[in-house]
Amino acid sequence: MWNRANFWRGVSLLVVASVIHGAAWSIVRRHDVPDSQYQLLGASALAATVGRVIGSNASGSGTVIANGRWVLTAAHVVYNNPNLVFQLGASTYTVQNVYIHPNYNPSDLMYGGDIALLELSAPVVGVTPALINTSFSPIGLNSISVGYGATGTGLTGYTTYDGRRRGMTNVVDAYLSSYNNSTEWILSDFDHPTDSTYSTMGSSMATPFEGLVAPGDSGGPVFIQVGTNRYIAGVHSFIAAPLDYYPNASYGDIQASTNVALYAG
Ligand SMILES: [Ca+2]
Structure with a gap:
């Protein structure tokens, strides 16, 4: 136990x-x-909305939401991780803006807020957002x-x-x-x-x-x-x-x- x-x-x-x-x-x-x-x-x-979030320093996963131009991911995936793209199937989308929750503190996970929104430069095509x-x-x-x-x-x-x-x-x-x-x-x-x-x-x-x-x-x-x-x-x-x-x-x-x-x- x-x-x-x-x-x-x-x-x-x-x-x-x-x-x-x-x-x-x-x-x-x-x-x-x-x-x-x-x-x-x-x-x-159900998995069709889930793609890879890839930057210069690290990569993780993310999900297409809202009008298809937004990806929900974790703050620690995108913090201090420039040149972010979202990759789904054969398509790669440029991340235009990154919004990390203000509670997120990279030096202490216990502050929570490990959540972020990515605004893509164009909507993801071919999937129904989650x-x-x-x-x-x-x-x-x-x-x-x-x-x-x-x-x-x-x-x-x-x-x-x-x-x-x-x-x-x-x-x-x-x-x-x-x-x-x-x-x-x-x-x-x-x-x-x-x-x-x-x-x-x-x-x-x-x-x-x-x-x-x-x-x-x-x-x-x-x-x-x-x-x-x-x-x-x-x-x-x-x-x-x-x-x-x-x-x-x-x-x-x-x-x-x-x-x-x-x-x-
Ligand atoms: Ca279990």
Whole structure:
């Protein structure tokens, strides 16, 4: 088991250094479910709005919102990261303006505000922009995350990089506080399919395509389906390792995503 006092001992942000731009990675999966299933989820209609945010110093993920000219991502992906572009499929869009939330403090993540908006020089064509959660609590709800981060299995953590977009499922288990807000982040743990001792919060049951985000997934979305609509409820911020203090997205690690309703409500 874990306790909140130890939570911050093993924490890792999820950007990728520019030196490995050539490889765009994604999502760590269950060891007993084929990778092809996660790639199918990454190729589905819901994932079509998720692209790569690439700058001179780092890269992450982001989602097309509003009128198609805006991308929602994480502040730590775009802070001090010039020459930003948004890449989706074969198209690359220039980032015209960057709006980082004023709460964001690059020297102390606990201020929260790890969320940013990018204004593109032209609207993204061919996708229906994603909706944003402005109202509901995502705690206890099923979610789908999408990203281009590192991949591997829950037994190994992230190990390989292959440039593919993947999706995965999980359940939003709890909120985590920042200095400014008691509901700053939404958390999901990486449950093992048969060993409940890896469960750090919420239900110990692994979802069918259970997974965790990894470096390169930062800024990507946590989607939640409500009725016939699907909303972005979280923006991936960091992973923590309250069991082994080694945040490599192995079983028992936790993903923390900025609670979008806090900023959009
Ligand atoms: Ca879980």
